[in-house]
Amino acid sequence: MDSIPLSTLFISLAICLVLSAYFSGSETGLLSANRYRMRHLAEKGNSGARKAENLLKKTDKLLSLILICNNLVNISASAIATIIGMRLYGDAGVAIATGALTFLMLVFSEIYPKTVAALYSEKVAFFSSHILALLMKIFSPLVFFMNIIIKGLIQITGLKTEAKANHLSTEELRSIVHESGKFIPTAHQEMLLSILDLAEVTVDDIMVPRNDISGIDIDDDWKAIMRQLNHSAHGRVLLYKDNLDEKVLGFLRVREAYRLMLDKNEFTKETLIRAVDEIYFIPEGTPLTAQLVNFRNNKERIGLVVDEYGDIKGLVTLEDILEEIVGEFTTSTAPSIEEEVVPQSDGSIIIDGATNIRDINKLFDWNLDTEDARTFNGLILEYLEEIPEEGKEFEIDGLKVTILEVADNMVKQAKVVKL
Incomplete structure (x- = not known):
């Protein structure tokens, strides 16, 4: 090793740091990429997306490959840095090289590449997939051997290895629609959310x-x-x-x-x-x-x-x-929600007793209970367990309600103030 020029060692160390940054960024980029958009682009013929999707189908092998390569590069960088440190500073150079290499690897090989990969996950994933697909073929025997050892350790520790289905729940789909922003018009978002709500109505x-x-x-x-x-x-x-x-x-x-x-x-x-x-x-x-x-x-x-x-x-x-x-598109003789719910200048709201509770919740983003009653009148009667008199005041679900009109054993109108 003493015959190797310092310039060659520094170049080798720099290459190791760059490779370490590549593997760190590739891991973050591939795991952060939107799987559904990746699948869409793969179906459209994007080769990078297709290779990335194939790699992610066997995540255990992908992670094994990245970790094997990354550790080989990091160990090599550590050995080269130690040699450079001893050449320049003798025995004290070991400690100096360890400290300097730790700083360089954290900043330039871990934090920076992972941050960039998280910001541009799609570009990083598609670019890296070409190189990683080639490395997967080269290191496949070693990856296979490592996976056998890992699976053996998992069985010894009694951990379950059943893969979870990569499906979205209703709430996750609702979140995706909400976060779609300008890509889906507001009117279309409302329709998609309404479709998701049909099963609950x-x-x-x-x-x-x-x-x-x-x-x-x-x-x-x-x-x-x-x-x-x-x-x-x-x-x-x-x-x-x-x-x-x-x-x-x-x-x-x-x-x-x-x-x-x-x-x-x-x-x-x-x-x-x-x-x-x-x-x-x-x-x-x-x-x-x-x-x-x-x-x-x-x-x-x-x-x-x-x-x-x-x-x-x-x-x-x-x-x-x-x-x-x-939304409403047919001609109906029934009053609209705007006619049944009338906001007042003092901040209160006059609500017709026959108004559907679900319509009220949608209009004001409230959470009135819809389990036992369908109309606002039904909600009041269910809560009071009696037919109230005009002028009666009470609180229900964060609302102050004042009965304005009662007729035919029904609450016809009530004034509501949000507390």
């Missing part, structure tokens, strides 16, 4: 309550039936006999009723009954994701929600589910 949350279902009693006189048909805001109306609890006949297409009107001889109550479509029933508590599939499979667009006893609870249409994703 049931038909009970969006159905038209039984009391609000508009229908025609076939026992009414002709004038009443004609008036309801002519003023119907929907393409279909529910036809029943006496009341909804007695006998529901089916859904009548208003367009079909108009066709029957053209022939006065055919336009009778009997022909109306024969013209109705068979009722499609939906069990209460059905998630919207399942119901959307059920509508498609059964070629249906509307159904009645029933409880375990077969009693009608409400009505749900395909449009109701689609509006949960894209």
Whole structure:
């Protein structure tokens, strides 16, 4: 070693530091790269992405290769630095070389390359994959031997080696959508988030309550039936006999009723009954994701929600589910959330008792409980366990509520102040 010029030793040390920086940065870059974008680019034909993805499929072998190479380089650098130190400063040079090399390796071979690789993980990963793929072939026998030893140690220590599926949970997907920023328009983000929320929403949350279902009693006189048909805001109306609890006949297409009107001889109550479509029933508590599939499979667009006893609870249409994703787009006689919830100049909010709690939570980013009640009136009655009097004040879920109007055993209006 004494015959080797100092200049050669310094150049060799510099090469070792550069190689150490490369392996350190490669490890960080590959492990920090977005796997899903990498897969997308690999499918598009990016060779660097394809090689990087192949390397990451066997992370244990990749880490073994990087650590083997990095340790070989670091040990070589340590030996060369020791020789240089002893050449220049004698025995004291060992300590000087150790201190100097530790500083150089921390700054230039560890911290700096890892920081750069974390910032530009994709570029570093794709560039490094070409060299690492070649090194993997060269060092494959050594990597294989090292992995056998590692697996043996894992078995001795009783650790589990089952690989976890690289799948995203709903919450992780929601975070990705939130962090997409300018890459996904805000309107599209809202739709994607709404789709993710469908599994947590049931038909009970969006159905038209039984009391609000508009229908025609076939026992009414002709004038009443004609008036309801002519003023119907929907393409279909529910036809029943006496009341909804007695006998529901089916859904009548208003367009079909108009066709029957053209022939006065055919336009009778009997022909109306024969013209109705068979009722499609939906069990209460059905998630919207399942119901959307059920509508498609059964070629249906509307159904009645029933409880375990077969009693009608409400009505749900395909449009109701689609509006949960894209927002309201159909004409409805029901008041909008802006009409039911009116902010006041003093900071308070006047809320209609029939307002859907989920709509209130979305509008104000509140967390009112939706487990036991669907409307704001139901939430109040569930909390108080009695029908309150006008003027009663109480606190619920961080809100100060004042009852303004009570009628028909329901809270019609309440003033709310966020505490």
